[in-house]
Amino acid sequence: MTVQTLTESEAFAGRPAPRAGVIGLGMIGGGVAVSLARRGRIPAVYDIRPDAADKLAGVPATLGSPAEVARTSDVVLVAVVDADQARTVLTGEDGVLSGAHPGLVVVLLCTVAVPVVHELAAVCAEAGVGLLDCGVTPGDKAAENGLVAILGGEESTVDEAMPVLADFAKRVVHCGPLGAGMATKIARNVITYGTWRAVHEASTLAEAAGVDPEKLITVVEEADPEGATLFSWLRQRLAGKAETRAIVPQVERLLDKDLAAAQDLAGHLGLSLPLADVTRAHGPETLAVPVKEEA
Template sequence: MSRTVGFVGLGIMGLPMAKNLIDAGYDVVGHNRSDEPTEELVEYGGEDGGSPAGVAEQSDVVLLCLPDSPDVQRVVLGGEEESDPVIDGLSEGMTVVDHSTISPTVAEEIAEELAEEGVTMLDAPISGGESGAVEGTLSIMVGGDEDALDEQRDILDVMGETVTHCGPSGAGQTTKACNQIVVAAQMVGVSEALVFAGQAGADLEAVVDAISGGAAGCWTLDNRAPNMIQGKFEPGFFAQYQYKDLRIATDAGEAFGSPMPQTELAHELYKSMVQNDMGRDDNSGVMQVLEMMAGSSVHVEDQ
């Protein structure tokens, strides 16, 4: 419990995760590209690391929660837009845990570069949305050295309800891609069902109640359908991030020769969300694209 945890990337997921670590008694040093989240962390009891390198210098282990592969490469290894990357503040024997969702091959490449510096990298993407981050009930999928995971498990247990070792470096990201394939399928499937039911004149709440307890029961019906019926798409997980994750999955599918017909369709629907300025809506907001295709809105607003 005496370890200091560094946290780089205090967004919709990262900030509540960092707060949970403070609540659990850890000293947390944070950094975010924009100042407001870092200020909120400091007000909560954390410290401002000043830069990614500054966070690493003051920490025993560094956690990341960033948007995409280029962001992780830049923040960890440096580049034109990052003069103080994490790697400059790391010491031999430290561990970096990346909770971002990125390409499995990029995760492997970063792990190899850090290993040359005597630093261990765990790719540990997360699932559960903002509510899971706030409540500390995330699912954490870990790739990398299992002994390194065991050393950091107490930290991960604060943020996640399930922490699963999935294999060597990159395996956590592969598992997350599988997760996002299924999540997108649920979101699109429930959206399609609700739009169909609305077009047919059925009571949407009754439809959800009826099918939730049977073979169609799923996380989306339980956790998102009530808001979808009311046209409420406040973000728990941004649609633009879902789009990005599906791009990672389809790119990996192409690389590994794996057929992904359903995922390609979901990818195009989320692309439509982004192109229609809905990228900051919740990923359940894909229902709006199907409503656009149907030519009418079936949700009941301000119910």
């Protein structure tokens, strides 16, 4: 995995500035269009709502179809909602592929299943168009050049799109070949929704025991203000150090003891803690530390 951050001058070095297009001007796509315009790369845009660009700073009026965007762009960013909309935008009448020219790159910003990425890439390849999968986060920072672009695709295609990506994202993380960006975004979403569930179970348990959930928030934020705990064990696992492996039995006993106490309290209060149940049942798997081979 590589992490790339380029300034505009670095991105443009030795080649013409690619033209950008954005299809779908919702929170993500509209924000991306604003961020591109702020950097001086005014995008061609399209949305099913003809007035979608009217309140987007620096963004021109929408064109008449995705095909028109493709004709006037070198890199087209597709920021629709789901797989069906992506298929329609790419392959429908007046879709992107009907207006494609040699060297066009499509960057898929919406979150879809990984097989859909490969499906759309194959359709694009038949038309001589490259495709990159590019999950983005956090969505509320799209208009502030604040997105992280989570990229999958061939290195040469990434290089072609990089000047445009660097103009709307604060960080571009190339995770690997086609599909790797989407898999990483999906995994990131598992963390998001999984932690929401963990917080729900914890706050429900605290509240049922007579504790104000705001007190729980205070305790967690004061104890771990930077959120370092979230990845602490994963980092230790990835390091694969002998000292980490040595403490696994002790940590496993603590995990089992502490979650048993949570289950006991939940039982007395008539609550269900399915995430805690699964975590305790799979404690050894969660804590397993691989042996890291010496270089």
